[in-house]
Amino acid sequence: MTGNHVKRRLAEDIFFKGIVCLFAFISLLPLFLILYYITRNGIAVIDWNFLSSLPRPIGEAGGGVFNAIVGTLMLIILSGVISIPCGIAAGIYLSENKAGKLASGIRLSVVVLQGTPSIVIGIIAYIWIVAPLKTFSALSGGIALSIMMLPVIVKTTEETLKLIPYHLKEASLALGVPYYRTILKVILPSGISGILTGILLSVARITGETAPLLFTAFGNQFMNTNIFKPIDSLPYRIFYYAMSPYPEWHSFAWGASFILVVLTLALNLIARGISVKWKTRF
Amino acid sequence: MENTVLKVENFSASFGDNRILKDINLTVPRNVVAALMGPSGCGKTTLIRCVNRMHELIPGATVSGRMTLIDEDIYAMQPIILRRKVGMVFQKPNPFPTMSIYENVIAGYKLNGIRIPKPELDNIVEQSLKKSALWDEVKDALHRKGTFLSGGQQQRLCIARALAMNPEIMLLDEPTSALDPKSTSQIEELFVELKKNVTMLLVTHNIAQAARVSDVTAFIYLGELIEFGPTEKMFTVPKDKRTEEYLTGKFG
Numbered sequence: 001m002t003g004n005h006v007k008r009r010l011a012e013d014i015f016f017k018g019i020v021c022l023f024a025f026i027s028l029l030p031l032f033l034i035l036y037y038i039t040r041n042g043i044a045v046i047d048w049n050f051l052s053s054l055p056r057p058i059g060e061a062g063g064g065v066f067n068a069i070v071g072t073l074m075l076i077i078l079s080g081v082i083s084i085p086c087g088i089a090a091g092i093y094l095s096e097n098k099a100g101k102l103a104s105g106i107r108l109s110v111v112v113l114q115g116t117p118s119i120v121i122g123i124i125a126y127i128w129i130v131a132p133l134k135t136f137s138a139l140s141g142g143i144a145l146s147i148m149m150l151p152v153i154v155k156t157t158e159e160t161l162k163l164i165p166y167h168l169k170e171a172s173l174a175l176g177v178p179y180y181r182t183i184l185k186v187i188l189p190s191g192i193s194g195i196l197t198g199i200l201l202s203v204a205r206i207t208g209e210t211a212p213l214l215f216t217a218f219g220n221q222f223m224n225t226n227i228f229k230p231i232d233s234l235p236y237r238i239f240y241y242a243m244s245p246y247p248e249w250h251s252f253a254w255g256a257s258f259i260l261v262v263l264t265l266a267l268n269l270i271a272r273g274i275s276v277k278w279k280t281r282f
Numbered sequence: 283m284e285n286t287v288l289k290v291e292n293f294s295a296s297f298g299d300n301r302i303l304k305d306i307n308l309t310v311p312r313n314v315v316a317a318l319m320g321p322s323g324c325g326k327t328t329l330i331r332c333v334n335r336m337h338e339l340i341p342g343a344t345v346s347g348r349m350t351l352i353d354e355d356i357y358a359m360q361p362i363i364l365r366r367k368v369g370m371v372f373q374k375p376n377p378f379p380t381m382s383i384y385e386n387v388i389a390g391y392k393l394n395g396i397r398i399p400k401p402e403l404d405n406i407v408e409q410s411l412k413k414s415a416l417w418d419e420v421k422d423a424l425h426r427k428g429t430f431l432s433g434g435q436q437q438r439l440c441i442a443r444a445l446a447m448n449p450e451i452m453l454l455d456e457p458t459s460a461l462d463p464k465s466t467s468q469i470e471e472l473f474v475e476l477k478k479n480v481t482m483l484l485v486t487h488n489i490a491q492a493a494r495v496s497d498v499t500a501f502i503y504l505g506e507l508i509e510f511g512p513t514e515k516m517f518t519v520p521k522d523k524r525t526e527e528y529l530t531g532k533f534g
């Protein structure tokens with residue numbers, strides 16, 4: 001071992017570290033650029049008036065995204081009401097029944113759903129709901145989004161519950177607690193942080209979805225809270241404002257994007273907080 | 283017999299085709315500590331899991347023969363009713379992680395949805411924790427999570443949880459094997475105290491422990507009950523050669 005050898009090794013080491021840091025930095029760049037542009041262009045538009053007024057007809061100045069915010073919240077609630085119970089139940093089933101026809105069926109459908117392009121899910125919801133009801137509706141949008149949330153919730157519920165030690169279940173059964181109560185009162189509460197995290201992440205995933213809403217919720221420049229009528233949403237409003245030829249509407253698109261990004265970011269941060277803070281110590 | 287708590291007659295248990303317990307006959311009298319000993323894999327855990335019918339939860343597990351708990355046929359009872367009369371303590375302490383110490387003690391009532399007025403619950407918690415010799419250590423922290431306790435304290439919490447249901451018999455599967463010597467001797471002293479009120483079936487690998495705390499001992503070998511009788515007698519003049527070899531550490 002000569003001194004030169006050691007020096008070369010050290011140089012290689014530094015070179016390697018440098019390369020890793022460089023690529024890590026490059027992969028962070030898009031995030032910062034997106035945040036930078038959206039904040040720079042979007043934040044100026046945001047004021048109470050923007051948040052609380054409806055879109056105006058072409059040619060009139062001003063307008064806002066109130067109906068889009070309400071619509072997005074309604075879509076989240078609708079899709080959550082459908083997908084959360086189904087997803088948690090399927091997750092419980094998977095963690096309790098590792099083998100079996102139904103279990104492998106659910107597993108397959110989770111994989112397929114996760115890989116299905118969101119526009120296809122939109123078309124399916126169109127065929128199922130919009131065509132028979134003969135109208136675009138919040139309901140059909142909620143169903144399309146719930147199909148997108150479902151695989152995430154099923155997967156995280158299953159993974160969370162699988163990590164819960166078997167001896168907890170035995171402790172409960174040995175006290176004479178019936179099986180279904182053991183699942184509801186011991187197993188689910190022990191996995192609550194993982195399950196909530198999964199739900200929040202799946203909500204974050206669908207909040208920005210536009211494609212499945214194009215044929216379902218459609219968009220609506222008026223305020224609507226009827227689930228059987230077309231409804232507006234933030235991503236749709238961004239699309240609509242951005243496609244227009246008017247500079248003021250372009251800046252509205254930035255403003256709505258800003259709201260959407262802040263919402264998604266907040267959901268992610270809350271999810272992370274819950275997964276750390278509420279974690280069950282076994 | 284009035285004085286018999288658990289009676290096992292011609293009892294066999296299997297996992298699929300694998301017969302683990304073969305024609306066990308055993309009578310456990312009231313208010314004793316009965317030790318179950320034998321080499322690893324001989325079927326001790328299987329036997330006590332047959333008493334509260336946890337054995338049958340494993341797919342493919344079957345049993346034959348008779349077991350009675352105070353003259354009631356165990357295998358004719360509803361498992362969930364049976365299990366409320368039979369307390370179980372596991373090798374590894376397993377308090378419920380989402381519950382406080384207080385809630386852990388009354389978990390048997392809470393999880394079963396049995397409603398009891400608060401003063402009565404307070405009383406059950408205090409009495410059970412006193413019986414398991416944990417009260418003085420936790421009385422000011424009843425609403426902290428049970429998982430913050432030390433291993434030995436957690437195991438005594440699990441004993442309190444089982445005692446709170448007023449069981450006829452307690453099944454203890456190597457309850458001290460995951461604990462340090464001090465916690466172990468605390469729990470051993472506890473057994474001697476507890477047997478005034480409850481019968482205990484104690485699986486142990488520790489021959490000295492069986493000698494210290496048990497009144498009667500069963501020696502199981504390859505799924506057969508080789509010898510069963512007063513601990514003192516078995517430890518001084520074992521009838522069977524295999525028992526003697528086990529006690530002198532030739533195998534196990």
Ligand SMILES: Nc1ncnc2c1ncn2[C@@H]1O[C@H](COP(=O)(O)OP(=O)(O)OP(=O)(O)O)[C@@H](O)[C@H]1O
Binds near residue numbers: 302326487
């Ligand atoms: N879930 C199971 N499925 C199939 N066979 C099992 C199962 N559990 C235990 N066995 C078998 O049953 C036999 C007895 O096991 P058991 O756990 O009752 O032994 P043990 O006396 O408690 O041993 P140890 O002292 O190591 O705890 C073993 O040979 C084991 O291989």
Ligand SMILES: [Mg+2]
Binds near residue numbers: 326327328455
């Ligand atoms: Mg065992």
